[in-house]
Amino acid sequence: MSNPEIDKKVKATLDAIETIEDVRVSSFLKDRILASTNNTDTVEMDNLWSWFTPSLQFIILVVFMVLNIYTCINLDAEDYNASVDEFIEAYNLVEDNGSTIF
Amino acid sequence: MTEETIIEQLKLKNTIVFSKLIDSYQQKIFGTCMSFVPNKEDAEDLVQEVFLEVFDSIHKFKGNSKLSTWIYRITTNKCLEFIRKRNTKKRSGFLRPLFSDDFSIDKTNYFTEFNHPGFLLENKELNETLFRAINSLPESQCVVFTLHKLDGKSYQEIAVITNKSLSSVESIMFRAKKNLQKRLENYYKTEF
Numbered sequence: 001m002s003n004p005e006i007d008k009k010v011k012a013t014l015d016a017i018e019t020i021e022d023v024r025v026s027s028f029l030k031d032r033i034l035a036s037t038n039n040t041d042t043v044e045m046d047n048l049w050s051w052f053t054p055s056l057q058f059i060i061l062v063v064f065m066v067l068n069i070y071t072c073i074n075l076d077a078e079d080y081n082a083s084v085d086e087f088i089e090a091y092n093l094v095e096d097n098g099s100t101i102f
Numbered sequence: 103m104t105e106e107t108i109i110e111q112l113k114l115k116n117t118i119v120f121s122k123l124i125d126s127y128q129q130k131i132f133g134t135c136m137s138f139v140p141n142k143e144d145a146e147d148l149v150q151e152v153f154l155e156v157f158d159s160i161h162k163f164k165g166n167s168k169l170s171t172w173i174y175r176i177t178t179n180k181c182l183e184f185i186r187k188r189n190t191k192k193r194s195g196f197l198r199p200l201f202s203d204d205f206s207i208d209k210t211n212y213f214t215e216f217n218h219p220g221f222l223l224e225n226k227e228l229n230e231t232l233f234r235a236i237n238s239l240p241e242s243q244c245v246v247f248t249l250h251k252l253d254g255k256s257y258q259e260i261a262v263i264t265n266k267s268l269s270s271v272e273s274i275m276f277r278a279k280k281n282l283q284k285r286l287e288n289y290y291k292t293e294f
Contacts, residue, residue, distance in 0.1 A: 010286040013235075016228035017251055021220040025132040029146055030124050033153045034117065 105169050112160040120157055127170070128153075131177050137252035138181035140218045140233050148184055152177050167262060174263045178245060185237065188212035213237050235285050243278035246271055 088094050103111075103119075111119035131152055135145035155176050163172055189212050213234045221229045236244055236252075245264060249255045255263070261271045 006287055006290045009290045010283060013228045013232050013286055014282070016225045016232055019222050019225045020218075020229060020252070021222065022133065023136050023142060023145075023218070023220045025129050025149065026146060029132075029149060030121070030128060032146075033124055033128075033150050034121060036150060036154060037117070037120070037157050 109160065109163065109165070109169060112157070115157070120153075123156070124153060127173060131173065134174065134177050134249070134253050135181055136218065136220065137248050138178075139184065140213065140216045140230070142217055142219055144184065148177070148180050151180050155180070171259075171262050174259075175265075178249070178263060182241065182245070185212055231286070231289065235282055235289065238285060239278055239281055242274055243281060246274045247278040247282065250275060 103122075108119055108123065112123070128149060132145055132149050135148040135152075136142070139145050139148065152173065156173055159176075163169070167175075213230075216226075216230050216233070218229070218233075236247055239247065242264075246260055249260045249263065250257065257268055257271045257275070260266075261268045264271065266274070
């Protein structure tokens with residue numbers, strides 16, 4: 001191809017800019033943008049709890065369960081001792097260390 | 103509503119004002135994005151990103167320029183960043199030859215898939231070649247040429263958006279035109 005032909009092709013390519021038509025934006029884009037600003041708020045809320053990782057949640061759960069079990073055991077022992085004392089008192093089974101006249 | 107009031111309300115995260123801002127600018131921003139990226143879906147994603155940035159970063163706006171200029175600056179940066187990222191992704195594993203001026207169809211380049219509803223069928227090929235050629239220019243030349251020739255902005259507007267002097271914009275535009283001509287000539291020489 002001779003130079004004038006290349007020049008013609010180059011000119012046609014550059015002139016093609018003028019033929020590009022305006023494109024209208026989709027009508028739902030505004031709603032999408034507004035919805036995404038709301039999502040950003042949710043993300044920010046999520047970020048507040050981001051430090052509370054699953055491993056940390058598990059550790060806290062284990063500690064909570066251990067504390068509960070320990071408290072239950074202690075409570076049971078106290079209840080048991082209290083009921084035994086009550087029984088001894090009710091049937092007067094307490095050992096009398098006082099002296100007798102006999 | 104004055105520009106100062108709009109900015110104040112945006113800083114207070116007033117969604118009604120933000121909604122009005124979208125009404126006023128979405129078509130213009132979309133037009134600018136469509137000048138940089140040849141794909142309608144990508145351009146709409148970019149418009150969304152621009153408005154989110156405006157909403158989140160309005161407190162950083164110092165008022166040294168007009169609000170519209172600041173928004174166009176964000177738009178231009180977002181478009182360039184997007185093209186850069188897409189080119190890097192596409193290039194993974196296929197390093198382009200260094201120092202190459204060649205913009206002929208390169209599958210590692212973002213500008214291989216066009217979905218530009220503004221391209222007329224009879225000029226589709228010419229427009230695609232032009233987009234590839236523009237995007238093979240150095241970034242500053244690509245920005246100035248795109249904003250002026252495709253988006254229809256004046257040299258003065260481009261100077262404010264790109265933070266350059268008017269003479270600098272004119273000089274970049276001159277070099278862009280020359281380079282583009284040269285690249286197209288080389289392209290058609292190898293084509294035939």
